Amino acid sequence: GSALRLLEQEAGLKSAxxxxxxxxxxxxxQAVAYLSQGRVEAGxxxxxxxxxxxxxxxPKQRYERIAAEYLQATEAGKSVLVVSPTHAExxxxxxxxxxxLQREGKIGADRASVLKLTNRHVTLAxxxxxxxxxxxxxxxxxxxxxxxQKGTRLTVGVDPIPLHLANRFSVYRAxxxxxxxxxxxxxxxxxxxxxxxxxxxxxxxxxxQIA
Numbered sequence: 765g766s767a768l769r770l771l772e773q774e775a776g777l778k779s780a781x782x783x784x785x786x787x788x789x790x791x792x793x794q795a796v797a798y799l800s801q802g803r804v805e806a807g808x809x810x811x812x813x814x815x816x817x818x819x820x821x822x823p824k825q826r827y828e829r830i831a832a833e834y835l836q837a838t839e840a841g842k843s844v845l846v847v848s849p850t851h852a853e854x855x856x857x858x859x860x861x862x863x864x865l866q867r868e869g870k871i872g873a874d875r876a877s878v879l880k881l882t883n884r885h886v887t888l889a890x891x892x893x894x895x896x897x898x899x900x901x902x903x904x905x906x907x908x909x910x911x912x913q914k915g916t917r918l919t920v921g922v923d924p925i926p927l928h929l930a931n932r933f934s935v936y937r938a939x940x941x942x943x944x945x946x947x948x949x950x951x952x953x954x955x956x957x958x959x960x961x962x963x964x965x966x967x968x969x970x971x972x973q974i975a
Contacts, residue, residue, distance in 0.1 A: 791810055791813065792814070823856070828860060830846060834864070846861070851882055862947070865946070874944050877943070879938060880938070881904065882937045886935050891931075894927060902917055902936045903918040904916070904936060905932055906934055907932045908932075910929070919938075945972065945974055951966065
């Protein structure tokens with residue numbers, strides 16, 4: 765951006781480029797190189813040769829296999845990241861993993877439900893038009909605005925939504941997640957807890973006790 769250009773032109777800051785892949789090795793490195801070049805088919809073929817791609821057409825069997833492999837990896841002391849293409853798919857995979865962890869006694873029984881807000885990522889133009897809202901959506905102000913403080917929440921269908929302030933808020937889909945002792949929770953936005961402690965995007969916490 766402009767700041768970087770000023771540093772280069774006025775302060776003599778020299779830029780550098782990372783051109784070599786140093787983290788991955790052998791065939792994995794080649795696959796990453798292909799994918800970074802936009803050669804998706806070639807990259808996937810290499811990963812397939814490594815037997816790292818598995819197709820499971822039945823959804824139930826797919827979720828159960830993901831859950832079983834998650835349990836196996838975590839028991840081996842590995843860090844695991846499960847990525848899903850949609851929020852709906854993510855919810856199903858998460859439920860399968862939690863069911864497996866509960867059967868194995870790795871986490872306790874569900875003892876609480878908390879509100880989960882999933883960003884709908886609607887554009888400013890879409891936020892300015894009421895037709896793009898669904899009853900139950902939650903509007904969260906990300907900046908102070910006339911009559912509203914940063915962090916204020918409004919619920920579509922319950923509260924009037926100030927569409928003229930659409931540049932000051934984001935829109936979320938509301939749902940509930942169940943929690944048990946032993947669950948891991950990942951923070952997805954910088955925020956303050958109810959008792960004033962700061963939490964940052966990406967932090968992971970383990971539920972130790974539910975009162």
